[in-house]
Amino acid sequence: MSQRPLGAQISHMLKDRGVEVIFGIPGVHNQEMYRGIEEAGLTHVLTRHEQGAGFMADGYARATGRPGVAYVITGPGLCNIMTPMGQTYSDSVPMLVITSCLDDVTATRGQLHQMLDQEGAAATVCDWSQTARTHAQAYALIDRAFAEFAVGRNRPKHITVPISVLEADAPPAPPKAATFRRSAAEGAFGIDALLAASKRPMFIFGGGAKAAAGQAALLAERTGAASFTTYAGRGIMPPESPLNFGSFLARPSSADMIAKADLVIAIGTELSEVDLWRDDLGHTGQLVRVDIDPEVLADRHAADVVALADAGGFMTALLAALPEAALQSEWTPQEVTAARTQWRAEIDAERPGLLPVIDALREVFPAQAYVYTDMTQFAYAAKEVWDMPVAGHWHHPYGFGTLGYGLPAAIGGKIARPEADVIAIAGDYGFQYSLQELMVAVELSLTLPIIIWDNGKLGEIEDSMIRAQIAPNAVIQQNPNFVQLAAAYGAATAAPKTLDALQDAVRAALGAKGPTVIHVTAGIC
Helix, strand or coil, rough: CEEHHHHHHHHHHHHCCCCCEEEEECCCCCCCHHHHHHHHEEEEEEEHHHHHHHHHHHHHHHHCCCECCCCCCCCCHHHHHHHHHHHHCCCCCCCEEEEEEEECCCCCCCCCCCCCCHHHHHHHHCCEECCCCHHHHHHHHHHHHHHHHCCCCCCCCCEEEHHHHHEEEEECCCCCCCCCCCCCCCCCCHHHHHHCCCCCEEECCCCCHHHHHHHHHHHHHHHHEEEEECCCCCCCCCCCCCECCCCCCCCCHHHHHHHCCEEEECCCCCCCHHHHHHCCCCCCCEEEECCCCCCCCCCCCCCEEEECCCCHHHHHHHHHHHHCCCCCCCCCCHHHHHHHHHHHHHHHHHHCHCCCHHHHHHHHCCCCCCCCCCCCCCHHHHHHHHHCCCCCCEECCCCCCCCCCCHHHHHHHHCCCCCCCCEEEEHHHHHHCCCCHHHHHHCCCEEEEEEEEECCHHHHHHHHHHHHCCCCCCCCCCCCCCCHHHHHHHHHHEECCCCHHHHHHHHHHHHHEEEEEEEEECCCC
């Protein structure tokens, strides 16, 4: 291809690197990035807000395992997408954000969309943020991003390109380099011997192990180990596994169960605040950490043994090192069942009325469905008690905790997996953060059930204020008529009053052409 504006060349380069979809909004500053989109064979999804573009790219990436890509403008475009960037950073999601920027902010003031330090602002919420001042730098940064997505911990990258550089003619990008692959573990790091000597081993599987769910389940079975999963690791262990404690790590008394283990092996998890909601894991035996991120291996939990390794490669090596005969342990299904029963009862007491709704939805959701949830009490309870049959199919804004995530992320997931069942769940307040993206689902005729859990308040904040002995303030809001609002957007609607009607509404929505907003109020029975 002959010389042409760099903005067009970037689109062709992205297509060559495997990108199929771009999420974004064009503007006068980044219009050159749109010159080559159709010619390159890329699909562009026009969102209604840059935050929606970021969340859709996030949802797309979580559904495919491939980077989500977004184009946004200088200044406010970047600021609007920084919240999704922060979310993808905390949840280890691959996303590439490419923005335009002004040519000069040192000697000139009062320009349209001007920021003092656009590169620096983005750097606070992503892995790295760099300015490409030549076409060669732009190409090198794009290839660097894709190489790091392939072999490192997935986190967002930001490339900003001055407007004059986007407009200037540039040669085509260089050919795609060799495929980068993450190296497998070279061995079991001696952990096979620790397991052989253990009487009560325990595994904790995090989201970093979800791509190797088969090895994880086999490893637990072969060693007789008990297991927990983090919220992001749900589905790694089969729901019927008799020694699986599930995703109840945040229950305070889970520390008592962990203290019973003489060996705890945590694979692909930060064991962060949002995994545990306490300072200490609770272990009294040896702690082994396996992760691809050295920062995780050197954290406050002070592991006795660390292995810098990919989760799948490590577990494959460990299985090969173990004897063929299954190891025996002192764990019993009865103690696991008793603990799970206690924790479910605690949640039912803390969040009355939620579990029957959760159970009803679990019965009707297809086993392979992709579920995207927002920051809502419904999701907080569900991600503890809902055992997923498949890993990597329930997506939630775990770390950054951003309201407005569920709807646009589900749209991105449905665009990524048009053949799959995709469902969004949002609270009445969080839904209004990004409700404008409903128009994207209508515009694209996406089959997408959107369940709004409406308790008429900021319920989690109200509960927290009461626990802190603060008189609840600013936690009750006036809601719109969600059914009429959704109808105005052109979406189908339902307002079931019983659990049976709710199940019927979900079944109908999964077969409808276009999105369906299902309004569910607290007290449904």
